[in-house]
Amino acid sequence: MLVELRRLARGALTEARWHAALLALPPKVAMFQARARRLAWRHRDMFSLTSVTRPADLRTLLALARGRRRVVELGTATGWTAISLALADPGRTVVSYDVAHRPEPERYLRLAGAGARGRIRLEVRDAAEGPADRAPVDLLYIDSSHERAPTIAQVHAWRPVLGPGAVVIFDDYTHPDYPGVREAVDELGLAGERRGTLFVHTVV
Ligand SMILES: C[S@@+](CC[C@H](N)C(=O)[O-])C[C@H]1O[C@@H](n2cnc3c(N)ncnc32)[C@H](O)[C@@H]1O
Numbered sequence: 001m002l003v004e005l006r007r008l009a010r011g012a013l014t015e016a017r018w019h020a021a022l023l024a025l026p027p028k029v030a031m032f033q034a035r036a037r038r039l040a041w042r043h044r045d046m047f048s049l050t051s052v053t054r055p056a057d058l059r060t061l062l063a064l065a066r067g068r069r070r071v072v073e074l075g076t077a078t079g080w081t082a083i084s085l086a087l088a089d090p091g092r093t094v095v096s097y098d099v100a101h102r103p104e105p106e107r108y109l110r111l112a113g114a115g116a117r118g119r120i121r122l123e124v125r126d127a128a129e130g131p132a133d134r135a136p137v138d139l140l141y142i143d144s145s146h147e148r149a150p151t152i153a154q155v156h157a158w159r160p161v162l163g164p165g166a167v168v169i170f171d172d173y174t175h176p177d178y179p180g181v182r183e184a185v186d187e188l189g190l191a192g193e194r195r196g197t198l199f200v201h202t203v204v
Pocket residue numbers: 051052053073074075076077078079080081082097098099100125126127128143144145150
């Protein structure tokens with residue numbers, strides 16, 4: 001009984017912290033994330049509940065994305081970050097790539113509203129194959145395999161569409177479980193800075 005009560009209290013605290021962190025996000029994004037989280041619990045969608053970009057990192061990502069209209073994400077998962085990026089700027093288009101085709105993004109896209117939905121394109125494709133078209137990209141967010149060799153291959157494949165001033169953002173750069181991200185950045189010899197758990201490289 002006591003063990004169960006402790007488990008429930010821990011769960012409630014985690015949820016309270018997660019929702020508190022949403023307050024630092026733009027209202028439309030915070031609203032979407034809160035509704036998506038509720039839906040994820042209802043559907044027992046543990047992939048979303050454990051894999052999406054955390055609110056603190058999302059806040060940093062959205063700040064870095066300010067003024068950047070052509071955004072590409074490598075690693076869609078269930079679509080929460082792609083949707084958040086689109087909701088944060090009504091003039092932004094977001095193309096998100098994933099090797100796996102999953103049903104979940106459709107569920108969460110329904111929460112986004114027609115305006116944002118129309119500015120999001122999902123591609124099922126290995127990110128290391130590079131872009132499906134030659135459209136220039138202002139911000140490339142790499143949140144895919146987290147492994148060294150694929151991450152290096154992805155940077156090489158996307159370089160042709162990254163002009164001067166474009167930013168490349170690597171998720172989980174400091175995460176101890178994903179040393180491949182840091183190894184890839186080092187091996188590529190990319191200059192840049194750490195922002196929270198992210199690494200940010202600006203193309204010159
Ligand atoms: C951590 S999840 C992405 C989370 C998502 N960016 C978010 O914030 O909601 C990683 C995703 O990368 C995808 N992935 C792994 N290797 C990939 C590759 N080579 N190309 C494209 N996607 C890949 C996985 O299928 C998985 O959905």
